[in-house]
Amino acid sequence: MLEINNVTKTFGTGDSLFQALKGVSLSVKEGEFVGIMGPSGSGKSTLLNLIGTIDHPSSGTVTIDGERASNLNQEDLAKFRRNQLGFVFQGFNLMPTLTVAENIVLPLTLDGEKVSVMTKKLNDISEVLGIESLLNKRISNISGGQAQRVAIARSMIHEPKLLLADEPTGNLDTKSSKDVMRLLSELNTSLNSTILMVTHDAFAASYCQRIVFIKDGELSDEIIRHSSQSEFYDDILFSLKQLEGEADDF
């Protein structure tokens, strides 16, 4: 469902060129939950931004569900992003003065969806994420863990083909991180959502089925979960140590 073919990304101009991605190729199947890990500055967010069509590759191609973003005009691209992709960020990106319900339906409001359809979708996704009791609260009155669940609800309400998560547990305590990862994992299995998640956190990564490691703008390694989550967690820590010598650098 996602094909990244020999993608490069160069920032800057003239003498100050910097190649953040140096020929990355990656294939993700429908329903896969893939983690992207690597040291700070290795190109993780750059890669996620290219997949999310927020930025364009300098060369190479990104194809999502058979569609190549570079072939779309501005308007179709915005529509494609709104309909096919979901985004979850570390900082939640919710509107503090709106209620939880208003935040969740915002993408549908922008699309001019019927109120009856919005209400049904809101109720369905709220039930999946266990946030029914929060719907009338304002974002400023809920906790960080609750806010991330609301952000996930908003990113999933339009049933995107691909969910892109950049450090979704970055601002959360251990318990909330666990809750959020459990939810993402449930959404992945129950809705067969394809999820791509950038994370520094080996525990969060242990919920994925596959981890690709990126270093200096290149994919360096890949591990697949074969057995229990705790064994996968150990495998991830081992790979991180091998990659950088010290897992603490991540």
Ligand SMILES: Nc1ncnc2c1ncn2[C@@H]1O[C@H](COP(=O)(O)OP(=O)(O)OP(=O)(O)O)[C@@H](O)[C@H]1O
């Ligand atoms: N708009 C930009 N202009 C110039 N350089 C950039 C730009 N965006 C990213 N870079 C550089 O590209 C490299 C990769 O950045 P990126 O944000 O993708 O790394 P990352 O792996 O996500 O890092 P972190 O884990 O710290 O978020 C870095 O050296 C960064 O300074």
